[in-house]
Amino acid sequence: MKKLTLLFILLFMKTALAHDMVPTYPELRLSYMSNVLVADLELLNKRNDIEYYEISVFDETWNPVPFVTSYKIIKLEYLERIKFNVYIRSSDKNRATYICSKSRTRGNPNPSAVISSMICSKFKKDE
Amino acid sequence: MYKKLFLSIIFSLGTVGAFAVDVPISGNVQSRCIITTDTPGVYGNPNAYTLTTATADGGVLPVVRYDVTLADAYYAEITTPTAFSDSPSLSDTVTWTGSTEVQSLSDATGMGSYETNKVTFGQTTQYDLTASGSTWFKSTSTATYGGSKAFPGGTYTANIEAICVAK
Numbered sequence: 233m234k235k236l237t238l239l240f241i242l243l244f245m246k247t248a249l250a251h252d253m254v255p256t257y258p259e260l261r262l263s264y265m266s267n268v269l270v271a272d273l274e275l276l277n278k279r280n281d282i283e284y285y286e287i288s289v290f291d292e293t294w295n296p297v298p299f300v301t302s303y304k305i306i307k308l309e310y311l312e313r314i315k316f317n318v319y320i321r322s323s324d325k326n327r328a329t330y331i332c333s334k335s336r337t338r339g340n341p342n343p344s345a346v347i348s349s350m351i352c353s354k355f356k357k358d359e
Numbered sequence: 360m361y362k363k364l365f366l367s368i369i370f371s372l373g374t375v376g377a378f379a380v381d382v383p384i385s386g387n388v389q390s391r392c393i394i395t396t397d398t399p400g401v402y403g404n405p406n407a408y409t410l411t412t413a414t415a416d417g418g419v420l421p422v423v424r425y426d427v428t429l430a431d432a433y434y435a436e437i438t439t440p441t442a443f444s445d446s447p448s449l450s451d452t453v454t455w456t457g458s459t460e461v462q463s464l465s466d467a468t469g470m471g472s473y474e475t476n477k478v479t480f481g482q483t484t485q486y487d488l489t490a491s492g493s494t495w496f497k498s499t500s501t502a503t504y505g506g507s508k509a510f511p512g513g514t515y516t517a518n519i520e521a522i523c524v525a526k
């Protein structure tokens with residue numbers, strides 16, 4: 233019985249380490265500033281080995297596109313969810329293609345292959 | 360007299376009970392791609408000049424799971440390391456090899472072609488996630504120190520990059 237209880241505890245102790253960002257296709261809408269567009273995104277940290285995520289915006293060929301957000305590197309505790317806005321110049325509207333969040337890893341005391349995760353959403357384009 | 364009182368109490372209780380039944384539950388379902396670190400990798404050290412995640416050499420293969428809720432909307436790209444992110448000072452070159460393959464699938468029919476249709480360029484392997492569900496990918500990574508010299512003592516960390524890109 234004790235072994236069975238221990239097995240159950242071990243099974244339920246195994247935590248999922250996930251990185252999640254939505255929406256997959258964010259929409260750029262007018263912001264309160266002229267010539268600046270904004271997109272709304274949400275990031276969820278279910279990785280207990282990660283505390284920081286870096287936000288980036290790229291064009292179709294993965295060149296960086298200038299953008300502004302509250303924090304380019306977001307501190308996110310385990311199981312914390314954050315809504316954030318990304319501001320882009322109207323002139324970059326057709327250029328900006330991907331918005332990505334990438335986990336930032338820290339040094340590890342064991343010889344290890346750390347998995348860094350990156351999720352890239354794609355801006356909705358006008359038809 | 361008592362009968363009327365009894366009935367009025369019963370009805371009033373019933374009325375109070377009716378107020379407590381409607382509990383709305385709301386939710387928002389969105390298409391998404393979730394990257395989950397199923398098994399973090401560990402480098403084994405079978406000899407002085409090699410670090411490898413191969414199980415036979417005392418390592419642990421890193422396993423990444425991709426969960427997608429929308430079919431044909433994402434690419435999975437996994438890149439094995441080409442440099443250490445943390446290591447002692449190294450005076451010689453390090454040669455890197457690595458590969459990624461599908462470990463298991465939640466939908467063997469819809470995802471059966473993932474492994475045969477994968478595209479590899481350099482250390483990166485790209486999969487077209489044409490079906491919704493979960494896919495587990497395992498990677499191997501090996502670092503060999505130049506001229507079969509011994510790696511200096513210390514801790515070594517390398518990053519495997521798992522990317523999910525919307526199509």
